[in-house]
Amino acid sequence: MYIVDTCGLKCPAPLIATKRALKDENAGDIFQVVADSSTSFGNISRFLKDNNVNFTWEESEGKWILTISKSGSVMVTSEATEYCSKEIPHMNKGEFIIAFTSDKMGDGDADLGHILIGNFIRAIKDLDVLPSKMVFYNKGVALGRSDSDIAGDLRVLEQMGVDLLFCATCVNHYSLQDKINTGRMSNMFEIAQTMASASNVIKP
């Protein structure tokens, strides 16, 4: 069996050696790692557990032997090179912004307008390029209501890194202070600055 001997190596070298073997085809499906410190053993086993890698271990005479099985493990081995750029772009964010001025999309039937704007917001996360920011003013702030069916979609966009700006004056005007818990409150100066510096402003 392929054996990775980490005895004498200082942390985090044993973990590096383990991870290399996980990626190395020559190590085969099952390989062993030998560690001579409880810290190294603890860190390696924690790493394996966190990454859903199957292993067993035994201790004898101050040495820990981990038997690691690659098959059946569902470790996500992201290639380091994907993340090598300085900015670590996990997603593409564009220079454009989206301005929501109403809680409906287009003129016509109000119910239809509301359904459309919901569908629009849901579609944003699947765009090839995400907006850098989304601003909400006048009746548009109502889209941020936590009890609306759109709240979850806005939350996802926020988690994907889209900055959501709500006009504080508008939120106060419609008495929605306690209803909005996504995004952040903003003022007209920041909204004006955001729109002026964007390459494109989309108004649905």
Next chain:
Amino acid sequence: MKIDLLRMVENGGCSSKIPPQMLEEILLSMPLPNDPNILVDIDTHDDAGVYKVNEDLALVFTTDFFPPVCSDPYEFGQIAAANSISDIYAMGGKPVIALNIMMFPAAKLPMEAYSDILRGGADKAAEAGLRIIGGHTIDDFPPKYGLAVIGYVHPERIITNSGAREGDVLILTKPLGMGIILAGQRLKIASDSDIAEAKRLMKLLNRTGAEVMNQYRVKGATDVTGFGLAGHALKMAKASNVSIEIDMNKVPLIGDTFMLADEGCIPGACFRNLVFVENNSLLRMNLNYNLKMIAMDAQTSGGLLMSVKPEIANIVVGKLHEAGLDRSSIIGKVTSRQEKYLYLYF
């Protein structure tokens, strides 16, 4: 022969701290002195203690010392001093006087190293406008160095861990990755440029960041050191009784930190901090494993983590960039107290 301090240590810098969980348990059992002039003590897990002298003046008092994080004694002195002084800046204070704290193996190192370490500390203190007025040395191996520093602060202008408020935005002034890069340096897998950048950042005083905080009347901040970004953010959330959300996608990193973490270059301190953070509530939301461990990475002389009003966040970041802290970024926000204290996601 060229002196190489790194050959003497396994863990350097703030990686050498006691496991945070163990420390917390011990400190809980210690009686706290009861004195109305004590404005800040360990109760809120702050960076320094604050003692009120009169209505216009309070003293900020802190100490910090650690084993070498680099080979060159002069650079080590600079870094250790910058790290010690940082706690004063994190509390909104102005450093005034300090004492050297030194442990030095006289039989194992030439005395030239001793004077170089002190000279590095003295030069960094001078840059901060701080006067070193004494100190204490004992013979010990491996060497350790740092300062005990006293600063001035107006009692109403103290910046603490407990000053984060719901709706605030979090700004970090230095990129993460010092612990990972230093471990990579010992294993000779970190690039020279990343090591140079990490050293530059560790030597960089948090003075300019503190000046910006003072200008914009920031109330809540801490400096990110041995407990990692996640550990210090958790302490801030607890002290302020709020929850903190950090978007790891927005956290600036030094050079190839992510790649090193991906190769498995994850120092033991990360695992220690992970245990502390997860026991005190952390929710993973599909967080990339490497980014999670980077959030646990122990920083030496790390940046300021400040909690600012959202209206001024962009202006503050602009000012920080102008002041030379050009990687300063908005990395998260403060919410009302949720089920967990700390949420990491990207």
